[in-house]
Amino acid sequence: MRPMVDLVGQTAVLLPGTASDEVFVRSVFEEPLAQVGMRLTAPATVSVDEHVAALDAAWTGTPLVIGGISLGAHVAAGWAVRHPERCAALLVALPAWHGPAGDAPAALVARASAAVVEREGVDQALAGVDGWLGAELDRAWRRHGPRLAETLRAAAESTAPEPDALARLRVPAGVAACSDDPIHPLGVARSWTAALPGAVLRTTTLAALGADRAALGRTAVLALLHALT
Template structure:
């Protein structure tokens, strides 16, 4: 794990609960394993959210609003698209105590061409259209590191028919802009993954640099593959640095 690097910090609102939002094509099972160490470190109840048949964003926002109404201030932790939804919700809600962004994607206003994450999602949509979900899983596993292929094969099978529309939604999403991150009023803890071609570490650094109150830590791609909880431990280090 790389050293945590802070930016401007101040007092934190104490969260009552941690809501974990998975990335595109992933699910609550993975989000729970990834952010469990963060919840344990902070002593928070963890609610992991599955993407819904009515859309990733809709399901995530509904879960955030319902959880905040029932429990009070929420620390929202998201991977990739989950981080994007978390930032958008934080900008419009007084119930957000902070955001943890793991493997954030390109900023919408700083990349004119489709990002690697968007291209990956669109390529998978094309695979599903040509081969069906089972065929797409077989093709994906043949061209992906074994641990990631096994993980995505499990989650894609679990998601089922809505997977295609969820991937298309992610590819079309306008990720947070630089002005949005600069306007973020709550603390932002960022986890970058080195050697990740889909979510480059430099992009994670850019997110951290833009937010007024941020800290960042990093893990390697191999660390991530060996243990999903490495994400949560890195997030805990960054969040603790903000206190």
């Protein structure tokens, strides 16, 4: 049986994706969480080790609502698998793969971007990336400075939880995906949802995310609310 979770008054600790940042996490989740009476903690972490350390630091003896976007979701779910007693609920946005990254689209893009950054610089790596995504990457990538290529490559070699590990995590989980996102395929989100015993999947689109970053957060929070009913 899943534990009952009262979201009102809870703080959600949510982690950024590969070479992203806490600014994007806040733009996605701050408003939707506030609408259900929750607060957001968005650590300014970059590497997998830093993400894990932030979750360790947030643990004070009371189960946490945790999650993140893409790589951040992977790290949070993996932490919850290792420490199930510390997790009250999961918010998973845009999961990108199971297990080793391998040739997952997001990993391939990260490796290719790292190579261009090292060879030709950030400007060339961002060439042709327009609109809202270009603006987000331009801000976040430049903040990473000389760590950018290393950060991209390390993320592409990281491991997400396998389905059998997720199956042991009996907490409510809201899973959000963009139905038209080739980098974070909907099929991956569906497999995460099928593996997590207490998960509900809801979808939005890249167009909606581009118009309003909080569209993704609302989708994840709505999925979690449905998982709690």
